Structures are given as C-alpha cells and as structure tokens.
Amino acid sequence: MMEGRSVEVVPVSQLLTRSFYIPAYQRGYRWTQDQVEDLLNDIHDFFPREVPGSEDKTWYCLQPLVVRPVDSSEIVIKDMTSNKIEYELIDGQQRATTIYLIAHYINEMFRGKIKEPELSLRYETRFSSTDFLKNLSVGTDENVAIDSSNINFYYISKAYQTIHSWVTRLNAEGRFKQDRFIDVFLNHLKVIWYQSDEADSIAIFTRINIGKIPLTNAELIKALFLKDSNFSGIKDANDIHLKQLEIANDWDRMESALQSPEFWYFLNKSEYQPETRIDLLFRLIIGRPDAKSGYSVFRIYNQNFRTDSLKDIELKWEEVKRCFRTLEEWYNDREHYHKIGFLIEAGENLDDLVRASREKKKSAFLNYLDDKIRAKLPDQLDQLEYKDQKVKLVLLLHNILSMLNNKEEGSKFPFDRYKLNGGWDVEHIHSVKDSAPDNEKARRVWLAESSECIVDNELKEEIKQSLQKKELEETIFKDLFSRIIDHLSGTGDQSDKNELSNLALLDATTNRSYKNAVFPVKRKVIIEREKAGAFVPICTKNVFMKLYSKNVSGISFWSPEDRENYFSDMVKVLAPFLSLNRESDTHE
Incomplete structure (x- = not known):
C-alpha cells in the first residue's frame, strides 16, 4: 500500500497552535547567534506585497517541517493531557524551537493578558526542556540568565538572549516596528508542512539527512498531487490507491527519462543543474520563478493548486504530462532535435521555445525555428574569420546539420558529449606561421613530429641535422618552421590562414594535446583520440580524413583545393539559413 504524504503551506499563526513530540534520535537545539539573527533580520526586512489577480499577499518561506502524526495506540508517547493531534517532528526541530522562542518573547515583552499561542514541544528524553522553555524570561537587569547546566539549555538561553x-539594538536605533514585525512573523512567515504517514520515522529522518530523498521543489509538488484530500470524492480506498499509483508511475517514468544524458543535455546547458531534473517541467509550466528563493517553484505551484476537485487535479496533472510529451516528441523527431538542440546551445531560452510551440502549428513552429537559426548566423560565410564570435556557432551548426541531412543515418548529434567535453576551441586545420613554439624543448618535439610527414628528402635531412645539435638556434628553427608549413600546404600563401576554410571545431583536450602541430600530426592525434573513445565532431573528422577532398593522394597536406571543397560543403549545408532577410517570425 502506498504510504500517505501531504504538503501544505502553514503560517506561523497556525503552526503555534500545534503540538510536537521530539524523539530521542533528534539532537538538541544548536542554533547560533548568527542563525537566530539571520531569521530575525529576514522577518524584519520582509515587506508583503499584493499578488496580482488575487486577494493574497506575498510571504516569506522557511524550510520544510517534516512530521508524522503520532498514532493514538502509541501510548508511550501519547499526550494524555490534551486532545490535540500530536506530531512527531522528524526534521525541522531547530526552526520550530526558534519560532517558539520568538513567540514566547513577543508574549513576554509585547503582550498583556491576551497572549499568542505557543507551540507545544514535548521531548522523549530531555523531559525538563519543556519547562525550561516555558520559564524563559528577561531579567530585571535586561539580560537572560544563560544556563550552562547542560548543552541544550545553554544554546536555548543564548538564543533567547x-x-x-x-x-533592544533596533529599538535604540529607532528601526524596530513592533506591530509590523509581529504581523509579518504571524501571518507572512510560513513553513512548508510536509506530512508523512510512514510508520518508520527513523527511516524518514535518515533519508532526509543523508540526502537520498531531499525535500526539493519536485518532492513537495509530488506530495501536492498525491495527498489523499485530492481524492475525497472517491469512496473506495482501492480506487484512491490506483489513482495515486497512476500519478506516481507517470512521475517515475518522466523522471527516469530526464535522467538520460542524451535527453537532458539536448534541452539544457551543462551549467543548469536543478535539485532534481523533473523540476524543469514545473519551471516551464509556471514560467521563470524568483531564483533567489529555494522553494520558489513550489511556492508558485502551490499558489495555483487550491482545489479539492478531482477533475482539476487531473487537468493539472495532464498539463505536466503534456509539457513532458512536447519535450519527448522534440527528442524523438530528428529535425526538432537538431534545430532545437543548436538553438539552446546558441543561447535561446527553452521557456520561449516551449511557449512558441504551444502557440503555433507544427509547420509554423519549424519555420519559427529556422528563423531563429538564421538570426544566429552571419549573412555571408566568406567574410567570417578566426576571431569572429560567430565562427564557433557556424562550425557547430555545420556539424549538426550534416548529421540531420544524412537521411540514411539514424544517429543524432550527441549534445551530451559535446557539452560535457570540457570546452571547445576553434582550431586552425593547417598550422599558421605565427604560431611557432616558443621554447627549445617544444621546438624539438615539433620538428621531430613534423619530420615523419616530410617527403622532401633534402628538407628531412636538414631537420635531422638540426635536431642533432646541442643547441637549436632560433633563427634556424624559424626558417625550418616556415618551410615545413609551406611544404605541407602546397603553397607559401598564408593570406587565407584565418578564413573559415582553415578552421574546425575541436574539444579543448585534443587541441591542447597537439597545439600547433602540422596537419598530418593533428590527423594522427585525432585518429588516436577517437579510437580511445573521444568525441570528434563529424565535420572535423571529415576534414582530417580528407572526405571533402576529391584528390586524397596527398594525405599529409591540407591544400588550397582541400579548403575550397570544405568551404563549398559548408556553404551548401548552411545555405537555407544564410539569408539577408533578418526579419524574425515572418512565418505564421
């Protein structure tokens, strides 16, 4: 049978009327002066604002209290003096105790005969703590007596002080507004009340505190959907269980799918790492929440979840599934996958793409994606050079569309491997003369590697003799370097060294491993890296395998003809997106 869970947001004014049992496995109170003052400052500095379109006001959210109702049969811990439901406080004792202390202080210092309720805290082992809390007071000397008889009393009395x-300090500064502080504390300071009916409270405590099941936005929203009150119109307990099981199974399937690196990184930048990945769905549904609030997604979702109607619950759950289906359909459709994946990497916001897909038919949405891609590219490729910011995007799109355009190939561009590869560089395919090694050791390595690729015997012999000398003179090396570059390019002309036809996309690790090596050495390194399992983009691989070249006899050269063929393929692949018309959203 599924364990019951429910979640609600409770203002402190309601929390103060509840009774709590603190089990032995909980450590004693340990909040420091800084932690207590942080909470006081947050309450003091919070100004409730009207929520547009409702009668509500904004509120300040505390971390969840995790509780379990104490069963009446548990005589050993039943509160025999009260008819109140007593809750075992599994997580949140520090926050609950501090709330008690503030309420107690308000009653002592600001209230007359009419006091605010003070939440009931009863301890399994620290029996005297309850009375100690009740008897706290500020002395006639305007100080709280610090009790060092045990560690718990010490921290509690220090917190009250x-x-x-x-x-006292804020009053002296004329900054303390008593009535406003009390109003915010009672009515606009709220806690997330997470209630579980699971019998083993220690198991719940352990899961939360070792982080295996943290109370994330997603976990709290899941409890919103699964709470029993949603199904009050269903009389049969088995039918309720089936409804809950259906939602839970859907949830698990979506969460499992989002754990796939291929799926996740197609949709997201590598730096976006929410607490749980299913958070993404709720963020897309509600829009962009306040990132400063740890439970902002849950708070907004909870605000729109005030219903007891089973039909409304089912509609809200269908909205979640529909959002997921949209992402899943994009992933499974090769055209959507490649175009959306590129746009996400190019800085487009996923929220905007989802919103556009809801508003447009499929054909219009694809046109919308094409317009977005055009906006990312330059008007012409032949004006693009090495340091231009758009070079990397052009090279990336060439790789992505080359895979998309291959109708015989079912594979996709691996956005996960691209994004998790430690960074990407725009690299010269053929070395340039102004990138010579700057120390003797690196120069010797460069000459030795390059010598293996030289077919000119005279040049090869000069390299050999230079390497045999104790010192490699800089002028001699520069002469050899220049001649080798010319020899392996088939021309001495370096005027096009920074043009797109001499640039490729390489992961930073591969790029660093050969730095300014000549073309055949780079080719060898790339082959070895790919054999070892490294990801080499398809167009980069085609370059170094000379698959764009009509004449593959000169495997050690990257010639002007090779560049021309490579650039021609780039123009052909990217042609649909090289438009001078920069008006976006021209398609409906």
Whole structure:
C-alpha cells in the first residue's frame, strides 16, 4: 500500500497552535547567534506585497517541517493531557524551537493578558526542556540568565538572549516596528508542512539527512498531487490507491527519462543543474520563478493548486504530462532535435521555445525555428574569420546539420558529449606561421613530429641535422618552421590562414594535446583520440580524413583545393539559413 504524504503551506499563526513530540534520535537545539539573527533580520526586512489577480499577499518561506502524526495506540508517547493531534517532528526541530522562542518573547515583552499561542514541544528524553522553555524570561537587569547546566539549555538561553539583544539594538536605533514585525512573523512567515504517514520515522529522518530523498521543489509538488484530500470524492480506498499509483508511475517514468544524458543535455546547458531534473517541467509550466528563493517553484505551484476537485487535479496533472510529451516528441523527431538542440546551445531560452510551440502549428513552429537559426548566423560565410564570435556557432551548426541531412543515418548529434567535453576551441586545420613554439624543448618535439610527414628528402635531412645539435638556434628553427608549413600546404600563401576554410571545431583536450602541430600530426592525434573513445565532431573528422577532398593522394597536406571543397560543403549545408532577410517570425 502506498504510504500517505501531504504538503501544505502553514503560517506561523497556525503552526503555534500545534503540538510536537521530539524523539530521542533528534539532537538538541544548536542554533547560533548568527542563525537566530539571520531569521530575525529576514522577518524584519520582509515587506508583503499584493499578488496580482488575487486577494493574497506575498510571504516569506522557511524550510520544510517534516512530521508524522503520532498514532493514538502509541501510548508511550501519547499526550494524555490534551486532545490535540500530536506530531512527531522528524526534521525541522531547530526552526520550530526558534519560532517558539520568538513567540514566547513577543508574549513576554509585547503582550498583556491576551497572549499568542505557543507551540507545544514535548521531548522523549530531555523531559525538563519543556519547562525550561516555558520559564524563559528577561531579567530585571535586561539580560537572560544563560544556563550552562547542560548543552541544550545553554544554546536555548543564548538564543533567547540574542532575540532580546537584537530587539533592544533596533529599538535604540529607532528601526524596530513592533506591530509590523509581529504581523509579518504571524501571518507572512510560513513553513512548508510536509506530512508523512510512514510508520518508520527513523527511516524518514535518515533519508532526509543523508540526502537520498531531499525535500526539493519536485518532492513537495509530488506530495501536492498525491495527498489523499485530492481524492475525497472517491469512496473506495482501492480506487484512491490506483489513482495515486497512476500519478506516481507517470512521475517515475518522466523522471527516469530526464535522467538520460542524451535527453537532458539536448534541452539544457551543462551549467543548469536543478535539485532534481523533473523540476524543469514545473519551471516551464509556471514560467521563470524568483531564483533567489529555494522553494520558489513550489511556492508558485502551490499558489495555483487550491482545489479539492478531482477533475482539476487531473487537468493539472495532464498539463505536466503534456509539457513532458512536447519535450519527448522534440527528442524523438530528428529535425526538432537538431534545430532545437543548436538553438539552446546558441543561447535561446527553452521557456520561449516551449511557449512558441504551444502557440503555433507544427509547420509554423519549424519555420519559427529556422528563423531563429538564421538570426544566429552571419549573412555571408566568406567574410567570417578566426576571431569572429560567430565562427564557433557556424562550425557547430555545420556539424549538426550534416548529421540531420544524412537521411540514411539514424544517429543524432550527441549534445551530451559535446557539452560535457570540457570546452571547445576553434582550431586552425593547417598550422599558421605565427604560431611557432616558443621554447627549445617544444621546438624539438615539433620538428621531430613534423619530420615523419616530410617527403622532401633534402628538407628531412636538414631537420635531422638540426635536431642533432646541442643547441637549436632560433633563427634556424624559424626558417625550418616556415618551410615545413609551406611544404605541407602546397603553397607559401598564408593570406587565407584565418578564413573559415582553415578552421574546425575541436574539444579543448585534443587541441591542447597537439597545439600547433602540422596537419598530418593533428590527423594522427585525432585518429588516436577517437579510437580511445573521444568525441570528434563529424565535420572535423571529415576534414582530417580528407572526405571533402576529391584528390586524397596527398594525405599529409591540407591544400588550397582541400579548403575550397570544405568551404563549398559548408556553404551548401548552411545555405537555407544564410539569408539577408533578418526579419524574425515572418512565418505564421
């Protein structure tokens, strides 16, 4: 049978009326002065604002309290003096105790005969702690007696003194507004109440505290969907269970799919790492929440979840599934996959793409994607050079579209391998003369590697003799370097060294491994890297395998003809997106 879970947002005014049992496995109170003052400052500095379109106001959210109702049969821990439901406080004791201390201070210092409720805290082993809390007070000397008889009393009394010192200081500065502080504390300071009916409270505590099942936005939203009150119109308990099981199974399938690196990194930049990946769906549904709030997604979702109607719950769940289906359909469709994947990497916002897909028919949405891609590219490729910011995007799109255009090939561009590869460089295919090694050791390595590719015996012999000398003179090396570059390019002309026809996309690791090596050495390194499992983009591989070249006899050369053929392929592949018309969204 599925364990019951529910979640709600509770203002402190309601929390103060509840009773809690603190089990023995909980450590004692340990909040420091800084932690207590941080909470006081947050309350003091919070200004509730009207929520547009509702009668509500904004509120300040505390971390969740995780509780379990104490069963009446558990006589050993049943509160025999009260008819209140008692909750075992599994996680959040530090926050609950601090809330008690603030409420107690308000009653002592600001209230007359009419007091605010003070939440009931009862301890399994630290029996005297309950009375100690009730008897805390500020002395006639305007100080709290710090009790060092045990560690718990010490921290509790220090925290109470911190509250009094903080209020006294702000009063002296004329900054403390008593009524406003109390109003925010009681009505606009709220906690996320996470209730579980699981019998083993220690198991819940352990899971939360070792981080295996953190109470993330997603976990709290899941509890919103699964809570029993959603299904109050269903009389049969088995039918309720089936409904909950259906949602839980859908949830698990979506969460599992989003764990796939291929799926996830097609949709997201590598730096976007939410607490749980299913958070992405809820973020897309509600829009972009306030990133400063740890539970901002849950708060907004909870705000729109005020319903007891099973039909409304089913509609909200269908909205989640529909959002996921959109992403899944994009992933499974090769055209959507490659174009959207490129746009995400080029800086387009996923939220905007999802919104556009909802508003447009499929053909219009594909036209919309094409317009977005055109906006990322230059008008012409022949004006693009090495340091231009758009070079990397052009090279990336050439790789992506080359895979998309191969109708015989079912494989996709691996965005996960591209994004997790430690960075990418735009690299010269054929070395340039102004990139010579700058120390003798590197120069000797460069000459030795290059010598293996030289077919000119006279030049090869000069390299050999230079390497045999104790010192390699800089002038001699520069002469050899220049001649080798010319020899392996078939021309001495370096005027086109920074043009697109001499540039390729390489992962930073491969690029660093051969730096300014000559073409055949680079080719050898790339072959070895790919054999070892490294990802080499398809167009980069085609370049170094000379698959764009009509004449493959000169395997050690990257000639002007090779460049021309490579550039021609780039123009052909990218032609549909090289438009001078920069008006976006021209298609409906």
